[in-house]
Amino acid sequence: MIPGLKNHVEAAVKDACRRLWDVEPPRLVLETPPKVELGDLALPIAFELAKVLRRPPRKIAEELAPALELPSIVARRSVEGGGYVNLFLDRPKALAAMLVAAPEAAKASGKVIVEHTNINPNKAAHIGHLRNAVLGDVLVHLFRRLGKHVEVQNYLDDTGVQVADVVVGLEHADELAEPTRAEELASEIREVLGAFPDDAPGTEPRRLGDLTWDLYALVTRSYAADPSLEERRKATLHAIEGAALGHELSGEARATAALASRLAEAVVRCHLKTMERIGVSYDLLPRESDILGRRFWQKAFDLLKAAGATQLETEGKNAGCWVMKLEGAKEFEGMEDADKVLVRSNGTVTYTGKDVAYQLWKLGDLGIDFEYEKAPYVNPFGEAEFIASDGTSPLYRTRHDAEGADPSARGRFGGGDSVINVIDVRQSYPQKVVKEAVRRAGFPEGADRSVHFAYEMVALTPASAELLGVTLSDEDRGRAYVEMSGRKGLGVKADDLVERLVEKAIEQILDRQPGERPDLSRAEAIAIGALRVYMTRYSRNKVIAFDFDEALAFEGDTGPYLQYAAVRTANIFRKLEEKGLPGLLDAEEAASVGALDAAHLDDGLWDVVRTCGRTQETFEKAAETFEVSLLVRHALAVGAAFHHLYHTHPILQAENDESRRARRAALQLVARTLEDVLGVLGVPIPERM
């Protein structure tokens, strides 16, 4: 709340404990009392001391409180409840200090790599991907706010089975379960791909996502109906991988690989568009094809072999595979079969194997690097279509060869001092395997620098699923939620949700300002605010059972509620100036707030100030625990305190200048705090609502 105050209090408690009882106090916890009337800081230290001193906590608190030697910013102290020592700040001085204090810029300490989004480039993004991207993006903002250097990566599995499956659908539509439908989809997709990247103006970027979404589901159904079709998948995958590895290929295989590459590249643009719309951006797109082409796995494999971390199985069910034995590690205890295959018996590398190589590269421990080029997406003016997360630099992607690469980008990416992988909790097991492999490859401290940011999935309420036209079994209908499945085509598409949010925002605006022309950018801002808050308000280990009504809510604990609060603060300052009254406080006037009569800062007004005072610690705690929902909670607390104040403490009608100054100061703090926290959450603040 006040810089350095915590240290002062800590020292004072330590000193008093030694003087009074000759004891070392246990760890000091500082709490915030549940109500303003109870003060600004609460010390539950007497409860701890009670155990050592064997006396009632209340008595200890009564002795301790007067003995504390505190800085003058603490106006008074009291003993509350069963033994809390509560501190009350000198309100005018504290408010002045908060207003004047420069935002705390932490010292940068190395590079943090945050990897998120990672959507298979074979179909439209769904709301589960949205949770991933928003959580990742908020983490990025949060670390930057705390002064860290952050690099954002969005990994593209452009050579995986999912891409292969859609390519099978494109090349063998006539063999699918519904050949007519399949041919229709395939020809439409080919048409879109044919126009890519210079498609006609007005082309809906999401059309490709929708079409591939349907084709992918159809291919999956077809495999189930006719398992022999999986031969097609195998051949397709073989062609894609062969091309990435630079093998000699038949003309047919070359065409298949080229189609896959074009498909992935075009679908990635759909994803980038969607994410750009909700304010999510990246610095680098690493591609699996480049991991293959660059022989990252060979290098990682050598490291693993040299460290004795992998061995060739000669018998048993894994005969012919290179495996990593996991039974010794405590995290894998009790597993029936604790061996992880890294290289299949046919010589190909598993996803986990490639992931190990990639992770080593991210940590700077692999010893080799990619080449880089600007991402090839350009708008009709020939400008870069997507910009990096700093808002100005171009977006880059990896390359496996030097031809056409940007030599100035060499060595710019990767090599993180810590690496955070934002991946849902269902992937905890493979993530643990990767981490263990890094450790065994000879980089135990690299493993320690690897963090799996795990969060729970987004599922559908049975009602939402049925709204999407899915017929559910009675069993499913009775469940709390049903899992989404890209394979089955069961899920809410990200773009559809965004569209509905925008439509609803337009409706709401027109309700409020009838006759005015709908302002699309305002509606977009509100839609994004609603979406981002919805995706971040739940604890990360909570399954979100997606419900349209909840996602589309604009009242209560929502983004628009927060935006409205911020807009209101701006409105008040504007109104003040219209009336010729002083608005924003300059540095000099802010400092003068310290000399105001404390009576101008009553409990109602102080409540909001006290809440704003917890912003920095909230950022720190959120970063430490990776719990970004804390930021939403905090913003809502500030918003609620302010909205309440709005009705009880009018500023235009303040009795006198002094009272108005106190209120303006509090309002300014609120405005700044909301801007700060909403900025980290990526919730835009519109000019008007």
Added chain:
RNA sequence: GCGCCCGUAGCUCAGCCCGGAUAGAGCGUUAGACUCCGGAUCUAAAGGUCCCGCGUUCGAAUCGCGGCGGGCGCACCA
């Protein structure tokens, strides 16, 4: 079977890390809000065996153990 997560108001969730103040919000329901800075707001009411049991403790939603119910993992898929 083993591992992880969840169980708090009709619904959706905070609080649990670090035991302590009357268990808090939002939605929904009901009743209200000034010729006044925009009602996407605010005020208030009703609504709770904090899944169950045992234990630790002066004190348990919070810690430990044992259950119950639900979910997710445990591939030569990703």
